[in-house]
Amino acid sequence: MPVPVLANYYVTYRCNAKCGFCDIWEKPSPMIDLRDAERNLDDLKRLGVRIVDFTGGEPLLHTRLHELLKMAKDRGLRTTVTTNGLLYPKRAKQLQGLVDLLHFSIDAPYPKAHNESRGVDCFAKLMESIEVALQLGERPDLLFTVTNESYPYLDIIYERFSKPNGLTLIINPVFEYEGLGEMLREEVMAKMEAFAKQPYVYLNPAFLALRRKGGNDPEAPVCKAVSTTVVISPFNEIVLPCYHFGLEKLPIGEEGLYALWQSDKVAWHREMEGRHDICRGCTVNCYFEPSFATSPLTPYFWQSLPSKARYAWTKFVLQRLDARRGPKDAVLPDLDDLVAEEERRAAGDGAMVPLPVL
Ligand SMILES: C[S@@+](CC[C@H](N)C(=O)[O-])C[C@H]1O[C@@H](n2cnc3c(N)ncnc32)[C@H](O)[C@@H]1O
Numbered sequence: 606m607p608v609p610v611l612a613n614y615y616v617t618y619r620c621n622a623k624c625g626f627c628d629i630w631e632k633p634s635p636m637i638d639l640r641d642a643e644r645n646l647d648d649l650k651r652l653g654v655r656i657v658d659f660t661g662g663e664p665l666l667h668t669r670l671h672e673l674l675k676m677a678k679d680r681g682l683r684t685t686v687t688t689n690g691l692l693y694p695k696r697a698k699q700l701q702g703l704v705d706l707l708h709f710s711i712d713a714p715y716p717k718a719h720n721e722s723r724g725v726d727c728f729a730k731l732m733e734s735i736e737v738a739l740q741l742g743e744r745p746d747l748l749f750t751v752t753n754e755s756y757p758y759l760d761i762i763y764e765r766f767s768k769p770n771g772l773t774l775i776i777n778p779v780f781e782y783e784g785l786g787e788m789l790r791e792e793v794m795a796k797m798e799a800f801a802k803q804p805y806v807y808l809n810p811a812f813l814a815l816r817r818k819g820g821n822d823p824e825a826p827v828c829k830a831v832s833t834t835v836v837i838s839p840f841n842e843i844v845l846p847c848y849h850f851g852l853e854k855l856p857i858g859e860e861g862l863y864a865l866w867q868s869d870k871v872a873w874h875r876e877m878e879g880r881h882d883i884c885r886g887c888t889v890n891c892y893f894e895p896s897f898a899t900s901p902l903t904p905y906f907w908q909s910l911p912s913k914a915r916y917a918w919t920k921f922v923l924q925r926l927d928a929r930r931g932p933k934d935a936v937l938p939d940l941d942d943l944v945a946e947e948e949r950r951a952a953g954d955g956a957m958v959p960l961p962v963l
């Protein structure tokens with residue numbers, strides 16, 4: 606049986622935002638129970654999982670997220686959290702040092718555009734989150750979900766938010782599922798690719814290679830969602846084969862996650878991963894990142910490798926050295942200036958200036 610490397614642990618589906626490219630916030634949901642989590646983390650460790658992504662919904666809505674992170678770290682698991690930043694300034698001290706890979710989502714370098722994308726007023730909190738994090742010695746990545754419309758923001762986000770603060774800009778190509786998101790145009794992908802050559806920018810080029818091939822092919826699947834990733838829902842179920850195509854949800858009962866993972870049902874899902882009709886054309890990054898990383902016989906593995914090495918060098922060498930120098934003041938644009946600039950741009954002709962291919 607292949608060893609899963611990653612767990613996507615949905616601590617709740619609830620969210621304090623309403624992004625246009627995501628529907629998770631519409632789902633009613635509990636918060637995960639800490640006793641369930643303790644057992645599951647023990648079992649994830651036994652299964653060989655190395656990284657736990659505490660996700661959602663908005664993971665910071667879970668008031669005991671810091672305890673969950675501590676439990677994971679006590680078991681030698683690496684942790685990752687992505688947040689919209691609304692609650693980060695309030696929770697930052699609790700979370701300090703507990704998140705190995707911390708990401709702040711950013712959709713635009715301007716308040717109106719970012720808030721419209723997120724469906725709530727959250728840009729100012731995002732700026733505050735960057736300030737607070739740097740003061741606490743954290744080096745969060747800025748995670749920019751790039752769409753056909755938002756790609757011209759790449760250089761502004763990089764020049765004004767990422768580069769001056771030594772923070773990695775993660776280029777996250779939007780993916781389509783259940784009628785949300787969209788397919789990226791070739792022109793947009795080419796520009797992302799060229800842009801990603803710069804320091805402190807991370808893009809997995811294999812994501813784009815997969816899109817250019819038309820996404821996952823059920824006849825020759827590259828998806829290894831079940832082999833690589835354990836998805837746990839806030840209802841304490843395993844979701845199979847992936848969150849985005851939750852064909853089956855298996856309650857984690859008395860037998861526990863470890864035993865359930867050895868079951869025939871999970872084995873069937875492993876055999877069928879990437880082979881369903883709905884898997885045709887799929888490009889959901891969350892599952893292809895670990896799929897590529899564990900498939901050395903595919904070109905995707907080799908395409909991913911240099912970008913991953915660069916990311917690791919920045920995260921574990923450059924940023925660690927930087928963090929050792931102590932608290933750092935964020936270098937950020939003034940909020941009022943951004944509001945004025947955004948208004949000026951809108952008054953121009955409403956169109957964004959296309960990004961030159963570098
Ligand atoms: C699902 S959210 C959960 C964490 C948190 N609520 C947030 O938004 O940061 C994780 C990341 O997935 C991104 N995301 C959501 N829908 C997406 C889509 N259709 N394509 C690509 N990324 C997406 C979000 O922008 C966010 O950066």
Ligand code: SF4
Pocket residue numbers: 620621622623624627628629630661662663689723
């Ligand atoms: S903040 Fe995150 S979970 Fe919430 S709606 Fe946006 S992408 Fe989805």
Ligand code: SF4
Pocket residue numbers: 821828829830846847849850878879880881883884885887888889892
């Ligand atoms: S191809 Fe996509 S929909 Fe199918 S199992 Fe993989 S991640 Fe899920």
